[in-house]
Amino acid sequence: MNCFIYRCSRKADLYIYLAEKDDFSRMPAEIIRGLGITEFSMELEITADTRLAKEDASTVMKNLDEKSFHLQLPSDTSVESIMLNIARSKT
Secondary structure: OEEEEEEEOOOOOOEEEEOOOOOOOOOOHHHHHHHOOEEEEEEEEOOOOOOOOOOOHHHHHHHHHHHOEEEEOOOOOOHHHHHHHHHHHHO
16 A cells, blocks of 8 residues: 655654545544644555554554544654644634
8 A cells, every 4th residue: 555654843753644645635624733734754655564663554554544544643642632732722
């Protein structure tokens, strides 16, 4: 499976994997706003055997197939804290 990886300016080690280059259309707007500026990093062919530094390749592939994106969070950040920050920014 081919994917496109983007660095996010909001936080170090925050990356978004997309199934299609520059296609953020299936991502929730709240998440997109929380990413900051995105910068294309690389194109990568992923298989179930691909070794990724911080992610499980099968999980990434499943998310790309089902949602068209995969969010790689920094190791010190939880999904809950990202969602809390998004909620706070709305008020």
